[in-house]
Amino acid sequence: MSKGNKMFPIWLITIAVVVASTQAQPEVNFQCKTENATCRSITEYTNPNTTTLKEIATLFGIKHYLDFLGANNLPTNTQNSYKVSPNTVIKVPFPCKCNNGTGKSNHVPKYKIKPGDGLDAIARTRFAGLVKYQQIQTANKIVDANNITAGDTIWIPLPCSCDKVDGNSVMHYAHIVESGSSIDSIAQEYGTTQLSLLTINGIKDPKTLEAGQLLDVPLPVCNSSVKSDSIDFPLLVPNGTYFYTANQCVKCKCDSINNFMLQCEPSNQKPINNWSVCPSARCSASVLIGNTTSTDSCNRTVCDYSGYTSSNISTVLVTQNACAVTPSSGGGDSDSGASRSILNGWVWNKLLVLIHSLLFFVYLL
Structure with missing residues:
Protein backbone atom coordinates (compact mmCIF):
# COMPACT_ATOMS: atom_id res chain seq x y z
CA MET A 1 0.00 0.00 0.00
CA SER A 2 1.48 3.36 -0.99
CA LYS A 3 1.74 6.21 1.50
CA GLY A 4 -0.33 8.43 -0.77
CA ASN A 5 -3.34 6.08 -0.72
CA LYS A 6 -3.74 4.78 2.83
CA MET A 7 -7.06 3.30 4.00
CA PHE A 8 -7.60 3.53 7.76
CA PRO A 9 -9.69 0.81 9.39
CA ILE A 10 -13.28 1.98 9.94
CA TRP A 11 -13.16 1.21 13.69
CA LEU A 12 -10.02 3.36 14.06
CA ILE A 13 -11.65 6.30 12.28
CA THR A 14 -14.73 5.92 14.48
CA ILE A 15 -12.68 6.07 17.67
CA ALA A 16 -10.82 9.13 16.38
CA VAL A 17 -14.16 10.87 15.77
CA VAL A 18 -15.30 10.05 19.30
CA VAL A 19 -12.07 11.50 20.70
CA ALA A 20 -12.47 14.66 18.63
CA SER A 21 -16.05 15.13 19.87
CA THR A 22 -14.78 15.54 23.43
CA GLN A 23 -12.68 18.55 22.45
CA ALA A 24 -15.28 20.96 21.08
CA GLN A 25 -18.14 21.28 23.55
CA PRO A 26 -20.17 24.52 23.44
CA GLU A 27 -20.34 27.10 26.21
CA VAL A 28 -22.50 26.04 29.14
CA ASN A 29 -24.49 28.28 31.47
CA PHE A 30 -26.45 26.86 34.38
CA GLN A 31 -29.93 28.31 34.79
CA CYS A 32 -30.58 30.22 38.00
CA LYS A 33 -33.94 31.97 38.05
CA THR A 34 -33.76 33.59 41.49
CA GLU A 35 -32.14 36.99 40.95
CA ASN A 36 -29.19 37.73 43.27
CA ALA A 37 -29.60 34.39 45.06
CA THR A 38 -26.43 33.09 46.71
CA CYS A 39 -25.54 29.57 47.84
CA ARG A 40 -22.78 27.01 48.02
CA SER A 41 -22.07 25.11 44.84
CA ILE A 42 -19.57 22.51 43.76
CA THR A 43 -17.60 21.50 40.69
CA GLU A 44 -15.48 18.51 39.80
CA TYR A 45 -11.87 18.97 38.79
CA THR A 46 -9.29 16.62 37.35
CA ASN A 47 -5.62 17.27 36.75
CA PRO A 48 -3.72 15.17 34.18
CA ASN A 49 -0.65 15.24 36.42
CA THR A 50 0.05 14.37 40.03
CA THR A 51 -0.83 17.31 42.22
CA THR A 52 -1.66 18.09 45.86
CA LEU A 53 -4.74 19.30 47.69
CA LYS A 54 -2.92 22.54 48.46
CA GLU A 55 -2.27 23.24 44.77
CA ILE A 56 -5.92 22.63 43.90
CA ALA A 57 -7.14 24.75 46.82
CA THR A 58 -4.81 27.57 45.74
CA LEU A 59 -5.92 27.37 42.11
CA PHE A 60 -9.59 27.68 43.07
CA LEU A 69 -12.01 18.18 52.87
CA GLY A 70 -15.70 17.93 53.71
CA ALA A 71 -16.77 18.16 50.07
CA VAL A 89 -11.95 13.51 40.33
CA ILE A 90 -11.81 16.09 43.13
CA LYS A 91 -14.87 18.05 44.23
CA VAL A 92 -14.26 21.77 44.68
CA PRO A 93 -16.73 23.89 46.69
CA PHE A 94 -17.23 27.56 45.88
CA PRO A 95 -19.76 30.38 46.44
CA CYS A 96 -22.37 30.89 43.73
CA LYS A 97 -24.37 33.97 42.79
CA CYS A 98 -27.23 34.23 40.31
CA ASN A 99 -27.76 37.12 37.92
CA ASN A 100 -29.69 37.55 34.66
CA GLY A 101 -31.01 34.00 34.75
CA THR A 102 -27.66 32.24 35.13
CA GLY A 103 -25.33 31.34 37.99
CA LYS A 104 -21.60 31.98 38.18
CA SER A 105 -18.98 31.57 40.88
CA ASN A 106 -19.10 34.71 43.03
CA HIS A 107 -15.92 36.38 41.67
CA VAL A 108 -13.77 33.37 42.47
CA PRO A 109 -11.46 31.82 41.51
CA LYS A 110 -8.99 34.49 40.48
CA TYR A 111 -6.13 33.47 38.21
CA LYS A 112 -2.87 35.37 37.72
CA ILE A 113 -1.81 35.19 34.07
CA LYS A 114 1.61 33.62 33.53
CA PRO A 115 4.05 34.30 30.66
CA GLY A 116 2.98 32.27 27.63
CA ASP A 117 -0.61 31.80 28.83
CA GLY A 118 -3.54 32.09 26.43
CA LEU A 119 -7.21 32.28 27.43
CA ASP A 120 -8.03 29.01 25.69
CA ALA A 121 -5.18 27.17 27.41
CA ILE A 122 -6.22 28.63 30.78
CA ALA A 123 -9.77 27.39 30.24
CA ARG A 124 -8.92 23.95 28.84
CA THR A 125 -5.71 23.08 30.66
CA ARG A 126 -5.62 24.97 33.95
CA PHE A 127 -9.35 24.67 34.65
CA ALA A 128 -9.99 21.35 32.90
CA GLY A 129 -12.64 22.61 30.48
CA LEU A 130 -15.04 23.72 33.20
CA VAL A 131 -15.37 27.05 31.40
CA ASN A 140 -13.37 40.14 32.39
CA LYS A 141 -14.33 42.50 29.53
CA ILE A 142 -11.25 41.53 27.56
CA VAL A 143 -11.36 43.21 24.14
CA ASP A 144 -8.95 40.86 22.35
CA ALA A 145 -8.78 37.25 23.54
CA ASN A 146 -5.36 36.92 21.88
CA ASN A 147 -3.93 39.88 23.74
CA ILE A 148 -3.65 39.30 27.48
CA THR A 149 -0.94 40.50 29.81
CA ALA A 150 1.20 38.34 32.09
CA GLY A 151 0.77 39.43 35.68
CA ASP A 152 -2.86 40.52 35.27
CA THR A 153 -5.46 38.77 37.44
CA ILE A 154 -8.65 37.49 35.85
CA TRP A 155 -11.87 35.97 37.18
CA ILE A 156 -12.79 32.42 36.12
CA PRO A 157 -16.65 32.35 36.02
CA LEU A 158 -17.48 28.75 36.90
CA PRO A 159 -21.10 27.71 36.12
CA CYS A 160 -23.42 27.09 39.07
CA SER A 161 -27.00 27.47 40.27
CA CYS A 162 -29.00 28.05 43.46
CA ASP A 163 -32.37 26.91 42.08
CA LYS A 164 -34.50 24.26 43.72
CA VAL A 165 -35.28 21.21 41.60
CA ASP A 166 -38.77 19.73 41.67
CA GLY A 167 -39.43 21.88 44.73
CA ASN A 168 -36.50 20.41 46.67
CA SER A 169 -33.29 22.09 47.81
CA VAL A 170 -30.24 20.61 46.09
CA MET A 171 -26.58 21.42 45.61
CA HIS A 172 -25.76 21.92 41.94
CA TYR A 173 -22.69 20.00 40.81
CA ALA A 174 -20.78 20.76 37.60
CA HIS A 175 -19.96 17.31 36.21
CA ILE A 176 -17.94 16.50 33.09
CA VAL A 177 -19.42 13.49 31.30
CA GLU A 178 -17.06 10.55 31.03
CA SER A 179 -16.78 8.30 28.00
CA ILE A 200 -32.36 21.39 33.93
CA ASN A 201 -29.76 20.82 31.20
CA GLY A 202 -32.19 21.44 28.33
CA ILE A 203 -31.46 18.03 26.77
CA LYS A 204 -34.25 16.77 24.50
CA ASP A 205 -32.68 13.48 23.46
CA PRO A 206 -30.53 11.57 26.01
CA LYS A 207 -28.74 9.87 23.11
CA THR A 208 -27.09 13.20 22.23
CA LEU A 209 -25.01 13.12 25.45
CA GLU A 210 -21.29 13.36 24.63
CA ALA A 211 -18.06 12.69 26.50
CA GLY A 212 -16.62 15.96 27.76
CA ILE A 231 -26.23 33.60 58.06
CA ASP A 232 -25.65 30.14 56.52
CA PHE A 233 -29.15 29.71 55.06
CA PRO A 234 -29.69 27.69 52.92
CA LEU A 235 -27.38 25.14 54.51
CA LEU A 236 -26.80 22.72 51.62
CA VAL A 237 -24.86 19.59 52.59
CA PRO A 238 -24.97 16.78 49.97
CA ASN A 239 -25.17 13.11 50.81
CA GLY A 240 -21.81 11.63 51.80
CA THR A 241 -20.20 14.96 52.79
CA TYR A 242 -19.72 17.21 55.82
CA PHE A 243 -19.48 20.96 56.34
CA TYR A 244 -18.25 23.30 59.07
CA THR A 245 -20.51 26.25 59.80
CA ALA A 246 -21.15 28.91 62.48
CA ASN A 247 -17.62 30.26 62.07
CA GLN A 248 -16.30 26.69 62.17
CA CYS A 249 -17.87 25.97 65.58
CA VAL A 250 -20.41 23.41 64.30
CA LYS A 251 -19.81 20.35 62.12
CA CYS A 252 -22.75 19.03 60.10
CA LYS A 253 -22.73 15.83 58.05
CA CYS A 254 -25.19 14.31 55.63
CA ASP A 255 -25.70 10.59 55.20
CA SER A 256 -28.68 8.93 53.55
CA ILE A 257 -28.70 6.17 56.18
CA ASN A 258 -29.86 8.81 58.67
CA ASN A 259 -33.02 9.38 56.64
CA PHE A 260 -31.46 12.43 55.01
CA MET A 261 -31.61 14.35 58.27
CA LEU A 262 -28.60 16.63 58.81
CA GLN A 263 -26.53 15.55 61.82
CA CYS A 264 -24.79 18.48 63.57
CA GLU A 265 -22.49 18.55 66.59
CA PRO A 266 -19.85 20.80 68.20
CA SER A 267 -16.80 20.87 65.94
CA ASN A 268 -14.06 21.13 68.57
CA GLN A 269 -12.26 23.38 66.09
CA LYS A 270 -10.83 26.83 66.69
CA PRO A 271 -13.40 29.46 65.61
CA ILE A 272 -12.69 31.78 62.70
CA ASN A 273 -13.61 35.35 61.74
CA ASN A 274 -14.46 37.56 64.73
CA TRP A 275 -15.10 34.86 67.33
CA SER A 276 -12.36 34.18 69.86
CA VAL A 277 -14.35 31.33 71.42
CA CYS A 278 -17.39 29.41 70.24
CA PRO A 279 -20.72 30.56 71.76
CA SER A 280 -22.79 28.11 73.76
CA ALA A 281 -24.56 25.59 71.52
CA ARG A 282 -27.06 23.98 73.87
CA CYS A 283 -30.75 23.25 74.13
CA SER A 284 -30.42 23.23 77.92
CA ALA A 285 -27.69 23.29 80.55
CA SER A 286 -26.94 19.61 80.03
CA VAL A 287 -27.97 19.07 76.38
CA LEU A 288 -25.55 20.00 73.57
CA ILE A 289 -26.15 20.13 69.83
CA GLY A 290 -26.33 16.57 68.57
CA ASN A 291 -27.45 15.05 71.90
CA THR A 301 -35.77 13.85 70.04
CA VAL A 302 -32.53 15.61 69.22
CA CYS A 303 -30.97 18.95 70.09
CA ASP A 304 -30.55 20.25 66.56
CA TYR A 305 -28.60 23.13 65.04
CA SER A 306 -30.90 25.88 63.71
CA GLY A 307 -28.48 28.60 62.59
CA TYR A 308 -26.25 31.40 63.79
CA THR A 309 -25.92 35.18 63.88
CA SER A 310 -22.95 37.47 64.43
CA SER A 311 -23.08 36.74 68.16
CA ASN A 312 -24.76 33.41 68.91
CA ILE A 313 -25.64 29.87 67.80
CA SER A 314 -29.30 28.79 67.79
CA THR A 315 -30.63 25.36 68.66
CA VAL A 316 -34.01 23.63 68.68
CA LEU A 317 -35.40 20.34 69.94
CA VAL A 318 -36.73 18.29 67.03
CA THR A 319 -38.24 14.84 66.66
CA GLN A 320 -36.69 12.72 63.95
CA ASN A 321 -38.00 9.48 62.44
CA ALA A 322 -35.32 6.83 62.74
CA CYS A 323 -37.16 3.94 61.08
CA ALA A 324 -38.07 4.69 57.47
CA VAL A 325 -34.47 4.87 56.29
CA THR A 326 -34.09 5.90 52.64
CA PRO A 327 -31.86 3.49 50.69
CA SER A 328 -28.43 4.91 49.97
CA SER A 329 -28.07 6.37 46.48
CA GLY A 330 -25.10 5.82 44.23
CA GLY A 331 -23.74 9.25 45.06
CA GLY A 332 -23.47 8.49 48.75
CA ASP A 333 -20.55 6.09 48.49
CA SER A 334 -17.69 8.52 48.00
CA ASP A 335 -15.02 5.81 48.09
CA SER A 336 -16.55 3.71 45.30
CA GLY A 337 -17.22 6.86 43.28
CA ALA A 338 -13.62 7.96 43.61
CA SER A 339 -12.41 4.50 42.61
CA ARG A 340 -14.61 4.57 39.50
CA SER A 341 -13.31 8.02 38.61
CA ILE A 342 -9.67 6.94 38.97
CA LEU A 343 -10.28 3.79 36.90
CA ASN A 344 -12.20 5.60 34.15
CA GLY A 345 -9.50 8.27 33.86
CA TRP A 346 -6.77 5.65 33.62
CA VAL A 347 -8.62 3.63 30.96
CA TRP A 348 -9.36 6.72 28.87
CA ASN A 349 -5.74 7.87 28.94
CA LYS A 350 -4.51 4.45 27.92
CA LEU A 351 -7.06 4.39 25.10
CA LEU A 352 -5.81 7.72 23.75
CA VAL A 353 -2.19 6.46 23.82
CA LEU A 354 -3.28 3.30 21.98
CA ILE A 355 -5.12 5.30 19.31
CA HIS A 356 -2.12 7.53 18.67
CA SER A 357 0.18 4.51 18.46
CA LEU A 358 -2.14 2.72 16.02
CA LEU A 359 -2.45 5.77 13.80
CA PHE A 360 1.34 6.09 13.68
CA PHE A 361 1.69 2.37 12.94
CA VAL A 362 -0.81 2.54 10.07
CA TYR A 363 1.03 5.58 8.68
CA LEU A 364 4.26 3.57 8.52
CA LEU A 365 2.63 0.76 6.54
Whole structure:
Protein backbone atom coordinates (compact mmCIF):
# COMPACT_ATOMS: atom_id res chain seq x y z
CA MET A 1 0.00 0.00 0.00
CA SER A 2 1.48 3.36 -0.99
CA LYS A 3 1.74 6.21 1.50
CA GLY A 4 -0.33 8.43 -0.77
CA ASN A 5 -3.34 6.08 -0.72
CA LYS A 6 -3.74 4.78 2.83
CA MET A 7 -7.06 3.30 4.00
CA PHE A 8 -7.60 3.53 7.76
CA PRO A 9 -9.69 0.81 9.39
CA ILE A 10 -13.28 1.98 9.94
CA TRP A 11 -13.16 1.21 13.69
CA LEU A 12 -10.02 3.36 14.06
CA ILE A 13 -11.65 6.30 12.28
CA THR A 14 -14.73 5.92 14.48
CA ILE A 15 -12.68 6.07 17.67
CA ALA A 16 -10.82 9.13 16.38
CA VAL A 17 -14.16 10.87 15.77
CA VAL A 18 -15.30 10.05 19.30
CA VAL A 19 -12.07 11.50 20.70
CA ALA A 20 -12.47 14.66 18.63
CA SER A 21 -16.05 15.13 19.87
CA THR A 22 -14.78 15.54 23.43
CA GLN A 23 -12.68 18.55 22.45
CA ALA A 24 -15.28 20.96 21.08
CA GLN A 25 -18.14 21.28 23.55
CA PRO A 26 -20.17 24.52 23.44
CA GLU A 27 -20.34 27.10 26.21
CA VAL A 28 -22.50 26.04 29.14
CA ASN A 29 -24.49 28.28 31.47
CA PHE A 30 -26.45 26.86 34.38
CA GLN A 31 -29.93 28.31 34.79
CA CYS A 32 -30.58 30.22 38.00
CA LYS A 33 -33.94 31.97 38.05
CA THR A 34 -33.76 33.59 41.49
CA GLU A 35 -32.14 36.99 40.95
CA ASN A 36 -29.19 37.73 43.27
CA ALA A 37 -29.60 34.39 45.06
CA THR A 38 -26.43 33.09 46.71
CA CYS A 39 -25.54 29.57 47.84
CA ARG A 40 -22.78 27.01 48.02
CA SER A 41 -22.07 25.11 44.84
CA ILE A 42 -19.57 22.51 43.76
CA THR A 43 -17.60 21.50 40.69
CA GLU A 44 -15.48 18.51 39.80
CA TYR A 45 -11.87 18.97 38.79
CA THR A 46 -9.29 16.62 37.35
CA ASN A 47 -5.62 17.27 36.75
CA PRO A 48 -3.72 15.17 34.18
CA ASN A 49 -0.65 15.24 36.42
CA THR A 50 0.05 14.37 40.03
CA THR A 51 -0.83 17.31 42.22
CA THR A 52 -1.66 18.09 45.86
CA LEU A 53 -4.74 19.30 47.69
CA LYS A 54 -2.92 22.54 48.46
CA GLU A 55 -2.27 23.24 44.77
CA ILE A 56 -5.92 22.63 43.90
CA ALA A 57 -7.14 24.75 46.82
CA THR A 58 -4.81 27.57 45.74
CA LEU A 59 -5.92 27.37 42.11
CA PHE A 60 -9.59 27.68 43.07
CA GLY A 61 -9.07 30.20 45.85
CA ILE A 62 -10.57 28.01 48.56
CA LYS A 63 -10.52 30.01 51.81
CA HIS A 64 -11.54 27.29 54.27
CA TYR A 65 -9.55 24.09 53.84
CA LEU A 66 -11.95 22.07 56.02
CA ASP A 67 -14.77 22.82 53.56
CA PHE A 68 -12.59 21.34 50.82
CA LEU A 69 -12.01 18.18 52.87
CA GLY A 70 -15.70 17.93 53.71
CA ALA A 71 -16.77 18.16 50.07
CA ASN A 72 -14.59 15.11 49.35
CA ASN A 73 -15.44 13.36 52.63
CA LEU A 74 -11.76 13.19 53.56
CA PRO A 75 -10.68 12.94 57.24
CA THR A 76 -10.33 16.32 58.93
CA ASN A 77 -6.67 15.63 59.69
CA THR A 78 -5.77 15.21 55.99
CA GLN A 79 -2.74 17.37 55.26
CA ASN A 80 -2.76 19.80 52.34
CA SER A 81 0.35 18.06 51.03
CA TYR A 82 -1.84 15.00 50.31
CA LYS A 83 -0.95 13.66 46.86
CA VAL A 84 -3.72 13.52 44.25
CA SER A 85 -3.08 10.99 41.47
CA PRO A 86 -3.48 11.98 37.81
CA ASN A 87 -7.10 12.23 36.57
CA THR A 88 -8.60 11.73 40.02
CA VAL A 89 -11.95 13.51 40.33
CA ILE A 90 -11.81 16.09 43.13
CA LYS A 91 -14.87 18.05 44.23
CA VAL A 92 -14.26 21.77 44.68
CA PRO A 93 -16.73 23.89 46.69
CA PHE A 94 -17.23 27.56 45.88
CA PRO A 95 -19.76 30.38 46.44
CA CYS A 96 -22.37 30.89 43.73
CA LYS A 97 -24.37 33.97 42.79
CA CYS A 98 -27.23 34.23 40.31
CA ASN A 99 -27.76 37.12 37.92
CA ASN A 100 -29.69 37.55 34.66
CA GLY A 101 -31.01 34.00 34.75
CA THR A 102 -27.66 32.24 35.13
CA GLY A 103 -25.33 31.34 37.99
CA LYS A 104 -21.60 31.98 38.18
CA SER A 105 -18.98 31.57 40.88
CA ASN A 106 -19.10 34.71 43.03
CA HIS A 107 -15.92 36.38 41.67
CA VAL A 108 -13.77 33.37 42.47
CA PRO A 109 -11.46 31.82 41.51
CA LYS A 110 -8.99 34.49 40.48
CA TYR A 111 -6.13 33.47 38.21
CA LYS A 112 -2.87 35.37 37.72
CA ILE A 113 -1.81 35.19 34.07
CA LYS A 114 1.61 33.62 33.53
CA PRO A 115 4.05 34.30 30.66
CA GLY A 116 2.98 32.27 27.63
CA ASP A 117 -0.61 31.80 28.83
CA GLY A 118 -3.54 32.09 26.43
CA LEU A 119 -7.21 32.28 27.43
CA ASP A 120 -8.03 29.01 25.69
CA ALA A 121 -5.18 27.17 27.41
CA ILE A 122 -6.22 28.63 30.78
CA ALA A 123 -9.77 27.39 30.24
CA ARG A 124 -8.92 23.95 28.84
CA THR A 125 -5.71 23.08 30.66
CA ARG A 126 -5.62 24.97 33.95
CA PHE A 127 -9.35 24.67 34.65
CA ALA A 128 -9.99 21.35 32.90
CA GLY A 129 -12.64 22.61 30.48
CA LEU A 130 -15.04 23.72 33.20
CA VAL A 131 -15.37 27.05 31.40
CA LYS A 132 -14.74 28.26 27.84
CA TYR A 133 -12.28 31.00 26.98
CA GLN A 134 -15.11 33.14 25.55
CA GLN A 135 -16.79 33.13 28.97
CA ILE A 136 -13.57 34.26 30.65
CA GLN A 137 -13.20 36.95 28.01
CA THR A 138 -16.75 38.25 28.55
CA ALA A 139 -16.60 38.13 32.34
CA ASN A 140 -13.37 40.14 32.39
CA LYS A 141 -14.33 42.50 29.53
CA ILE A 142 -11.25 41.53 27.56
CA VAL A 143 -11.36 43.21 24.14
CA ASP A 144 -8.95 40.86 22.35
CA ALA A 145 -8.78 37.25 23.54
CA ASN A 146 -5.36 36.92 21.88
CA ASN A 147 -3.93 39.88 23.74
CA ILE A 148 -3.65 39.30 27.48
CA THR A 149 -0.94 40.50 29.81
CA ALA A 150 1.20 38.34 32.09
CA GLY A 151 0.77 39.43 35.68
CA ASP A 152 -2.86 40.52 35.27
CA THR A 153 -5.46 38.77 37.44
CA ILE A 154 -8.65 37.49 35.85
CA TRP A 155 -11.87 35.97 37.18
CA ILE A 156 -12.79 32.42 36.12
CA PRO A 157 -16.65 32.35 36.02
CA LEU A 158 -17.48 28.75 36.90
CA PRO A 159 -21.10 27.71 36.12
CA CYS A 160 -23.42 27.09 39.07
CA SER A 161 -27.00 27.47 40.27
CA CYS A 162 -29.00 28.05 43.46
CA ASP A 163 -32.37 26.91 42.08
CA LYS A 164 -34.50 24.26 43.72
CA VAL A 165 -35.28 21.21 41.60
CA ASP A 166 -38.77 19.73 41.67
CA GLY A 167 -39.43 21.88 44.73
CA ASN A 168 -36.50 20.41 46.67
CA SER A 169 -33.29 22.09 47.81
CA VAL A 170 -30.24 20.61 46.09
CA MET A 171 -26.58 21.42 45.61
CA HIS A 172 -25.76 21.92 41.94
CA TYR A 173 -22.69 20.00 40.81
CA ALA A 174 -20.78 20.76 37.60
CA HIS A 175 -19.96 17.31 36.21
CA ILE A 176 -17.94 16.50 33.09
CA VAL A 177 -19.42 13.49 31.30
CA GLU A 178 -17.06 10.55 31.03
CA SER A 179 -16.78 8.30 28.00
CA GLY A 180 -19.37 5.53 28.16
CA SER A 181 -21.69 7.40 30.54
CA SER A 182 -25.40 7.84 29.95
CA ILE A 183 -28.11 10.01 31.47
CA ASP A 184 -29.39 6.92 33.29
CA SER A 185 -26.00 5.94 34.76
CA ILE A 186 -25.27 9.53 35.87
CA ALA A 187 -28.70 9.83 37.50
CA GLN A 188 -28.16 6.57 39.41
CA GLU A 189 -24.63 7.49 40.51
CA TYR A 190 -25.61 10.87 41.93
CA GLY A 191 -29.05 10.04 43.35
CA THR A 192 -31.18 12.10 40.98
CA THR A 193 -33.60 11.29 38.14
CA GLN A 194 -33.19 11.14 34.39
CA LEU A 195 -36.04 13.63 33.96
CA SER A 196 -34.38 16.15 36.30
CA LEU A 197 -31.06 15.89 34.42
CA LEU A 198 -32.72 16.28 31.04
CA THR A 199 -34.90 19.18 32.15
CA ILE A 200 -32.36 21.39 33.93
CA ASN A 201 -29.76 20.82 31.20
CA GLY A 202 -32.19 21.44 28.33
CA ILE A 203 -31.46 18.03 26.77
CA LYS A 204 -34.25 16.77 24.50
CA ASP A 205 -32.68 13.48 23.46
CA PRO A 206 -30.53 11.57 26.01
CA LYS A 207 -28.74 9.87 23.11
CA THR A 208 -27.09 13.20 22.23
CA LEU A 209 -25.01 13.12 25.45
CA GLU A 210 -21.29 13.36 24.63
CA ALA A 211 -18.06 12.69 26.50
CA GLY A 212 -16.62 15.96 27.76
CA GLN A 213 -20.02 17.63 28.04
CA LEU A 214 -20.58 19.71 31.19
CA LEU A 215 -23.74 18.76 33.08
CA ASP A 216 -25.62 20.47 35.90
CA VAL A 217 -26.24 17.59 38.33
CA PRO A 218 -28.58 18.30 41.29
CA LEU A 219 -27.15 16.52 44.35
CA PRO A 220 -29.66 15.56 47.09
CA VAL A 221 -28.99 17.36 50.37
CA CYS A 222 -30.01 16.57 53.92
CA ASN A 223 -32.99 18.27 55.54
CA SER A 224 -31.99 20.73 58.24
CA SER A 225 -33.57 22.91 60.94
CA VAL A 226 -31.64 26.01 59.87
CA LYS A 227 -33.89 29.10 59.90
CA SER A 228 -34.18 31.46 56.96
CA ASP A 229 -32.63 34.35 58.92
CA SER A 230 -29.45 32.39 59.68
CA ILE A 231 -26.23 33.60 58.06
CA ASP A 232 -25.65 30.14 56.52
CA PHE A 233 -29.15 29.71 55.06
CA PRO A 234 -29.69 27.69 52.92
CA LEU A 235 -27.38 25.14 54.51
CA LEU A 236 -26.80 22.72 51.62
CA VAL A 237 -24.86 19.59 52.59
CA PRO A 238 -24.97 16.78 49.97
CA ASN A 239 -25.17 13.11 50.81
CA GLY A 240 -21.81 11.63 51.80
CA THR A 241 -20.20 14.96 52.79
CA TYR A 242 -19.72 17.21 55.82
CA PHE A 243 -19.48 20.96 56.34
CA TYR A 244 -18.25 23.30 59.07
CA THR A 245 -20.51 26.25 59.80
CA ALA A 246 -21.15 28.91 62.48
CA ASN A 247 -17.62 30.26 62.07
CA GLN A 248 -16.30 26.69 62.17
CA CYS A 249 -17.87 25.97 65.58
CA VAL A 250 -20.41 23.41 64.30
CA LYS A 251 -19.81 20.35 62.12
CA CYS A 252 -22.75 19.03 60.10
CA LYS A 253 -22.73 15.83 58.05
CA CYS A 254 -25.19 14.31 55.63
CA ASP A 255 -25.70 10.59 55.20
CA SER A 256 -28.68 8.93 53.55
CA ILE A 257 -28.70 6.17 56.18
CA ASN A 258 -29.86 8.81 58.67
CA ASN A 259 -33.02 9.38 56.64
CA PHE A 260 -31.46 12.43 55.01
CA MET A 261 -31.61 14.35 58.27
CA LEU A 262 -28.60 16.63 58.81
CA GLN A 263 -26.53 15.55 61.82
CA CYS A 264 -24.79 18.48 63.57
CA GLU A 265 -22.49 18.55 66.59
CA PRO A 266 -19.85 20.80 68.20
CA SER A 267 -16.80 20.87 65.94
CA ASN A 268 -14.06 21.13 68.57
CA GLN A 269 -12.26 23.38 66.09
CA LYS A 270 -10.83 26.83 66.69
CA PRO A 271 -13.40 29.46 65.61
CA ILE A 272 -12.69 31.78 62.70
CA ASN A 273 -13.61 35.35 61.74
CA ASN A 274 -14.46 37.56 64.73
CA TRP A 275 -15.10 34.86 67.33
CA SER A 276 -12.36 34.18 69.86
CA VAL A 277 -14.35 31.33 71.42
CA CYS A 278 -17.39 29.41 70.24
CA PRO A 279 -20.72 30.56 71.76
CA SER A 280 -22.79 28.11 73.76
CA ALA A 281 -24.56 25.59 71.52
CA ARG A 282 -27.06 23.98 73.87
CA CYS A 283 -30.75 23.25 74.13
CA SER A 284 -30.42 23.23 77.92
CA ALA A 285 -27.69 23.29 80.55
CA SER A 286 -26.94 19.61 80.03
CA VAL A 287 -27.97 19.07 76.38
CA LEU A 288 -25.55 20.00 73.57
CA ILE A 289 -26.15 20.13 69.83
CA GLY A 290 -26.33 16.57 68.57
CA ASN A 291 -27.45 15.05 71.90
CA THR A 292 -30.50 12.78 71.91
CA THR A 293 -32.88 13.55 74.78
CA SER A 294 -35.42 10.75 74.25
CA THR A 295 -36.08 7.87 71.90
CA ASP A 296 -38.63 5.14 71.23
CA SER A 297 -38.97 2.41 68.62
CA CYS A 298 -38.97 4.85 65.70
CA ASN A 299 -38.68 8.44 66.92
CA ARG A 300 -35.94 10.31 68.70
CA THR A 301 -35.77 13.85 70.04
CA VAL A 302 -32.53 15.61 69.22
CA CYS A 303 -30.97 18.95 70.09
CA ASP A 304 -30.55 20.25 66.56
CA TYR A 305 -28.60 23.13 65.04
CA SER A 306 -30.90 25.88 63.71
CA GLY A 307 -28.48 28.60 62.59
CA TYR A 308 -26.25 31.40 63.79
CA THR A 309 -25.92 35.18 63.88
CA SER A 310 -22.95 37.47 64.43
CA SER A 311 -23.08 36.74 68.16
CA ASN A 312 -24.76 33.41 68.91
CA ILE A 313 -25.64 29.87 67.80
CA SER A 314 -29.30 28.79 67.79
CA THR A 315 -30.63 25.36 68.66
CA VAL A 316 -34.01 23.63 68.68
CA LEU A 317 -35.40 20.34 69.94
CA VAL A 318 -36.73 18.29 67.03
CA THR A 319 -38.24 14.84 66.66
CA GLN A 320 -36.69 12.72 63.95
CA ASN A 321 -38.00 9.48 62.44
CA ALA A 322 -35.32 6.83 62.74
CA CYS A 323 -37.16 3.94 61.08
CA ALA A 324 -38.07 4.69 57.47
CA VAL A 325 -34.47 4.87 56.29
CA THR A 326 -34.09 5.90 52.64
CA PRO A 327 -31.86 3.49 50.69
CA SER A 328 -28.43 4.91 49.97
CA SER A 329 -28.07 6.37 46.48
CA GLY A 330 -25.10 5.82 44.23
CA GLY A 331 -23.74 9.25 45.06
CA GLY A 332 -23.47 8.49 48.75
CA ASP A 333 -20.55 6.09 48.49
CA SER A 334 -17.69 8.52 48.00
CA ASP A 335 -15.02 5.81 48.09
CA SER A 336 -16.55 3.71 45.30
CA GLY A 337 -17.22 6.86 43.28
CA ALA A 338 -13.62 7.96 43.61
CA SER A 339 -12.41 4.50 42.61
CA ARG A 340 -14.61 4.57 39.50
CA SER A 341 -13.31 8.02 38.61
CA ILE A 342 -9.67 6.94 38.97
CA LEU A 343 -10.28 3.79 36.90
CA ASN A 344 -12.20 5.60 34.15
CA GLY A 345 -9.50 8.27 33.86
CA TRP A 346 -6.77 5.65 33.62
CA VAL A 347 -8.62 3.63 30.96
CA TRP A 348 -9.36 6.72 28.87
CA ASN A 349 -5.74 7.87 28.94
CA LYS A 350 -4.51 4.45 27.92
CA LEU A 351 -7.06 4.39 25.10
CA LEU A 352 -5.81 7.72 23.75
CA VAL A 353 -2.19 6.46 23.82
CA LEU A 354 -3.28 3.30 21.98
CA ILE A 355 -5.12 5.30 19.31
CA HIS A 356 -2.12 7.53 18.67
CA SER A 357 0.18 4.51 18.46
CA LEU A 358 -2.14 2.72 16.02
CA LEU A 359 -2.45 5.77 13.80
CA PHE A 360 1.34 6.09 13.68
CA PHE A 361 1.69 2.37 12.94
CA VAL A 362 -0.81 2.54 10.07
CA TYR A 363 1.03 5.58 8.68
CA LEU A 364 4.26 3.57 8.52
CA LEU A 365 2.63 0.76 6.54
